[in-house]
Amino acid sequence: MLALSNIFVSMKLFILYLILLSSLLFAQTDSIKIDSVKTNLVDSFKNQKDIDEVTITQFSVKKLNSPISTDVYSQQFFRKNPTPNIFESIAMVNGVKPQLNCSVCNTGDIHINGLEGAYTMILIDGMPIVSSLSTVYGLSGIPNSLVDRIEITKGPASSIFGSEAMGGVINIITKNALQAPNFSADLMTGNQGEINLDIAKKVIDNKNFSSLLSINYFYFGNRIDQNKDNFTDTALQNRISVFNKWNFKRKENRLASFALRYFYEDRFGGEMQWKKENRGSDDVYGESIYTNRFELFGIYQLPTKEKLLLQYSYNYHDQNSFYGNTPYMATQKVLFLQLNWEKQLGKHNLKSGISYKSNFYDDNTPGTANSSGQNQPMKSPITGIYLEDEWEINDKNMLLLGYRYDYHKIHKSVHSPRLAWKFEPNPYNTLRLSFGTGFRVVNLFTEDHAALTGSREVIIKEDLKPEKSLNTNLSYLMKIPVNNYFINVDINGFYSYFNNKIIGDFDSQPDKIIYNNLSGHAISRGVSAEISTNWTLPIQLMFGITYMDVYQENKGDKIQQLHAPKWSGTYNLSYQFANKFSLDWTGQFYGPMRLPTVPDDFRPEYSPWFTLMNIQLTKKFDNGFEIYGGIRNLLNFTPKNPILRPFDPFDNNVDDIASNPYSYTFDTTYGYAPMQGIRTFLGIRYQIR
Template structure:
């Protein structure tokens, strides 16, 4: 009998163990045939969840019997929900495909200062994920933006290759660049700030086209580029990306997640770029590509507080040594008139963060500070500048009603700027007098949901500039969407303003080629902008198609433009006695097929003009048409091919005089690239390809009189104008400002990525 009960007990335990066995689900998550790492996967209304690893695989174990909703979400991709039934210790294998970047459900923050889905944002925002930029790997985010429709990286100098970002034809100083929503890249660093951001740490880039001064203040006139970095909590333990080119460029990105304690996580990033080859393929005696040695260190820390409030702080340090010039230039010639060179030393530090106040109200304190020192030589002209900017703002957000969301902000910016030019001299031009600007401001934004299909956004900002007085910036945004969000229409009207500092923003003002002249006091620029946006999404066959069309119109008063034409030996800066208009239309198309083919294409047609004294002219260095494309296809075992490119229409170029033999317009030109990549299951990925397939470079005579950079053989008249001589029949002077594209031709590249989850 005792043996009988022992057997019964043993069988009961076995049966109980069998029926209490837990369920599991596992599989792979992909997009356009490529594995998606770090996708959040969880069972709704439970604490069960996980994230995909670097190869897109996931597994959730110990799931009790029952019916569940499985949620898959990742920034830059459309959230997916799936019904799943578990019973009797079932092990389910399920793989999923998520829509790639630019889907309507992406989370964005740039338009309203708070996270909302892209479809619900009343402000049209374009989002580009890290996957998008990997299709054409570059040493800096500055170059990566060449494949964004309506955005063009513009080189401002043939010699030192500094540049800025144009949005819809507007010059670089009109573009406001932020990191994690903080105004980091501005003023003196505009030219250099987009280089050295470790791309291994970039989660996505948000682009807003048109004035956003209501939320961001001065400089946000042409648009916003907001670089969103990864959170330490969803970053890989280690990520490395190294590539080199046949020209000798070497670029390395390293990202490392670390944990200081249970409550403190950090993310460390390092970018190193080096190029030291003196290449002169166009035989003009000058380097075709600036030699560079750059290192950038980025650190971001998230502190988990007991009350669940946010506290994030980050910092970055950048050092760069770059030079370009005659190929036999050496450091010993820096600042002399023996051999021409442009040498720039840059030291820059930044810190920024967000602290949510420990109150029952939703109040955030956002802060940033940066210091920038630049030591530059342009031929014999020395430019030494220091800039310090401190910024802080309180943001209060409250839902007044179910359909009304109110945001109030109180901001302050302090700017210190000093250099060795007459820009910081006193009124007598004798004593040094650094520029100090105080800019307090207050803004309000009211987002009203009229109903499920209509939303209205009202905003206004008041700033007081200590040098120029009060500035008021209102804006209105309206959005309509269909019930299923397959159709979205937006209209926005806004005002922008900008207080200019020529020496911190325009590289042409620094070169030794022309004398800088200010015609009167420079007043703040103002603009009014209207933007119409329509988004259509539909699903024909085995594909997803998104159409995004926009029309824009911007009217400027007091615009400040460099005048190259009045005097070939001068750059004259003055407020425009008239107006300037930027108008045009753009279209973006995303087509994703379930077979692994993805197509992204866009085109912008625009007219940027200047009207002064009744005469209308095209703005220099601005194309009337531009187009971009990206075609990707995944095949075989984790092979992928990417074909990217852009095309630009003619631009009006700055000539020295009517006798200048150089072309007055640039030709149509296209930069095209191809890449083949292979991912291995052990977290390795190898890639390589060819850049500038068509081997396009500007004309060899882009630099006027490159053989006489100090104008030693030029004869000037009593008014300082160059005279025609047998050695100089066209009466030219040395001029490196005639530039619209890089002199870097076709080249191969190869790279390697390694990631540990």
Template sequence: MKDVLRGCLLMLFINVLQGQELRVEVVDAQGALPYANVWLEELEKGAPTGNDGVAVLTGIPKGRLTLVVSFTGYTTYRKRVRIGEGQNVVQVMMQPMESLDEVVVSGTLRPVSRMETPVPVEVYQPTFFKKNPSANIFDALQMVNGVRPQVNCNVCNTGDIHINGLEGPYTLVLIDGMPLVGGLASVYGLSGIPNSLVDRIEIVKGPASSIYGSQAVGGLINVITKDAELVNTLSFDSFYSDWGEWNVDLGFKTGVGKVADVLTGVNYFNYDTPVDNNGDNFTDLTLQHRVSVFQKWNFKRASGKAFDLAGRFFYEDRWGGEMQWTPEFRGGTEVYGESIYTRRFEVMGNYELPFAEPVMLNFSYTDHDQNSVYGDTPYLATQRNGFSQLTWNRDLGMHGMLVGTALRYTYYNDDTPATANDAGDAPDEVFIPGIFVQDEMTLNKKMKWLVGARLDYDKRHGTIFTPRTAFKWSVTDNDILRFNAGTGFRVVNLFTEDHASLTGARDVVITEDLQPERSWNVNLNYLKKIYTSKGHFIGLDLSTWYTRFSNVILPDYDTEPDKILYSNLDGYGVSAGMSINADVMLRSGWKLTAGASVMDVHNVEDGERFRPVLTERFTGTWGLSYSVPFWDLDIDYTGNVYGPMRLPLLSDLDPRSPESPWYSLQNIQFTYKGFKGIELYAGVKNLLNWTPDQDVPFLIARANDPFDKNVTFDNAGNALPTPDNPYALTFDPSYVYASNQGIRTFFGLRYDLN
């Protein structure tokens, strides 16, 4: 009996010495995550997970300890856990770093973790857009909550990007931080960027003029290309749809000895099958033939300082119009067509100067040549943009200082009265110099405060001052609160192409000397991360904003139906709203990304409040993904929903609805990954077969008489009702808010060689 008692006491003593056991099960959305690092901070003790994603730590004392799990490419998991008697099990769901902890530059021009920056920046990786593959970034952005690619013409399908309900001119689009897209390039600049070369897309909602100057009034989109040193040797992605669309993205890396790494990308897109499902004798989708070649050099300097140089050439031939149109009808009055030839090249780069201090020179130049005809109206235009920026970036104790100077050059000339005077041709040529300063202060471990200001000079408008401030409070490791306030401005830059492509029929009239638009904005953002005891993850991103505009440059579609009249609003404009984005990852393999935005965009003039055309009050997006490891299969169900928008009518007799209906575009895709380096994917776009011609008598006004040969006008130029034209309409394709392209299947192949 004494021997038994001694044995029990000995076992109890050994158990006390050995302590308890901790079993940590680490997974991601694909399943078990092997070789993750598991660490107990207070004990400085850890172990890697095995092939089953499990790490077992023994000899752990009872009590509360800090568990840290890390893995390259994932956000570090940190949580206090309670160690009890016997075996303890903790389930950990790892969150890919791309969603929450990316290094971003768009908010402050300084590379900083997304979790640390005081300015809210949304980051989207190529894997996000692969859930619903598209031929260009313009179309891909429809997956982003609060961002809507707006189709502005039923015939030529050109468009722009809306952020939080604001029109395209309020959105600044950058490529590698350079303002290459704007004016003539509203849609063309975003087409033909090979998706295989995109590292990520950063989006800032709200004014950013204190850093980027004009046009960053409503927000900015920064398309960041990959570093040539870090990409795969070869990447290939191609898909084909049963509408006849064929898209090819090719990227490959080469080296020039010890001098540089070179990244080359080619995009080819072709759609040449006219379709007229709505029976109006006009193409439902513009035909396009596009080639884009991109090359980026990352030079290897002995000093280790940065030197990157990139260039892109873009050519596109697009046309839409009557089904019987062929190139010999171009510019004539027999068959209506809108034909656009575009040639464009871009050069951009950055060079870190050989100083002890960190001084960076960024530069870009674009040359855009446009040869268009709208029916029998030619439109020939040239635009050249130059941009240079010199910045000094230094951490000084608690201060992160950024000081810079910038120079923007714009040249524009076309064959319209917009660039002519009594003496003849008068191209629009403007230099805008600017200086800016920013201080990002670390007040303590939990709080950061940013203050900044910019001063620009435009000879037409004088000095323009734009300050801003931002504050970040890390309430806990999983709760972050941000407050931003600032100003924005937009210098008048009404390139006629934007509005000629908007309608193909109306004349643009500027009724006064337009003054720069100004805006004041406040934005409150809350970011929440939730790790459940079952190993699930939930991320919430909530924002609310209020922006007030003065000198609003307002397009008037209503006063004269054959014209668009532009003037500064004698009043003010408002954009206000709330948005929420959610990321949910379950241990079972399900992943959900969803977002919704509710907004109120309106103008006030002479005490009357009215809503601009093509501004929605609600948008929602979602993406539901599930992986089946046993079959090497990924399933993605994506979609969006849009609320009603006010649409431009031509007269009081116009029988079309003054508002668009609620509508939703939904897609499904299946991706097979059973072959090394190869992905096969197929799916269906626009599952509901929704098109805007439903429940309206027609989309294009007077599609049967595109040259208005049978329209009767009064002495003031207004259309009169006749038996042949009972609604007193003229030809006009501006009643548009979404693509006419219906349901379609697609299949494709991706290949990556590391």
């Protein structure tokens, strides 16, 4: 706690320094320009709603005016460090960590506040289109080109999203075909040979509807082994994503849109000499993954006096994978329907809805086998209903009361209440407090990649019960006026208590993963803070830091969560030159995190402090062109020994006491950061409005 108090003291001194610096350098400036409108900020911000509307810095981030603390990040924010997909881009958000779960094929998930990826609900246009199987294999297939903005709620979300959003919600809002440019293109490459191409064209645009077609292609085919362990440092990837969205113009501005997307990927990681004919054999080790995925989703506002919205989505995901000679063949189909009703009654904004979700999942693992060993696909329909009242009590207080009821085929009735309060004592301070419960049914084989590598045997000790949690979040947003500018300070505290938490025991036996319900309890708690500038001065900055303590406690023993560093953060500094050049310096830093070691492991149990630093220079032209380039991983950091016994991937010589006195087995789960060292990138964008 002493270290934590020192951090807050340092933050206060840093804020004071910024205020003094700004006062000295810019005391004569009376106005700024936001979205091409010249405004005197202090005079115009007469109430909190005005401040919320313009809390959009050149980083393109804002806070929604809601009792639930939600941050909105535009596509421009992620262009500070351009990457080919959402999975890599999301690392720029404080408290959010894309975690690589395999040092060979580089699949992973997204952690919020230290909780594993399965605790985060990922939505596209507000719908649960990202199924559990695709949270492992499909996140890298969501290109930035189809994204208009991303809304992130850290911690448990409102009752509308459902009880399974224990860790938070990432809502990816796709581009509106009515407002999208007529044509846009983005081509990026790097010194290691990767190629990323995004092309979008408005194929139809008339008075009734518009249609946007977007194609993303990514290719990386170079086998690079800089650490000389005879394994590819980065998985080879060949993937394509085709996206088509239709938006309709209707009377009284009623909503109507639908979208289709197809995604295919051929991914490989393994020994340098692996060839396609070695797929599935025990001659040469390779992890080869073919992914086929189709998505359909849309929204339609009924032509009625009452505001009724119908949301629908369907996705089909086919997985054809080999981890050495261990096959993993899986299929998942998810249908989602929800009818929403919304009405404003005085100071009450009422929302209600009914939903139906049908989930079909089948694979070749013990996860879908019955007691006699026969294959039994999982079919789990869930019917739900929710009620929510957002009550604006007065100018300073807003209360949200929510309740959701779900009926699960196996676990029967699930109740999820939600309470949130927003307090605005003045235009420059906002306090948010939320409380609720969570519920989650686990599918081990789609959520824990370690169960699929073939390097460990999976043992399920009992019939697993669903996880339950109690959670609360406290958020404080402060806007510090500096002449005609603002410095934003955002502080968030979070706490979650879990019963029946399902854990994987990696420690008892090095060749096994043993799953059971925790007889004790688990806790995720911590605090995050972020400071950013809100002005149009040439220099902009954003700095975030998170402290968290994520652990499980059983019979007095406290065990830290794997891959959950107690300290982490992000930094983002931009400078705008007069000749349309801009410079962006971005990065993330992480403190020691516990790693899945084996008994008598020669590798340290905790990772070192490290940072992944990037720098980019961009030049914009008046004719719609934009050229950018830079350096990633500027300090050339890569983890050491991410693969145990890479020279014996099939464990043929494990029992050789002379060469293997500690009985180590092949293991790929130790990696905690990308194996790509320092590298350069160069790209060009073009847009026709």
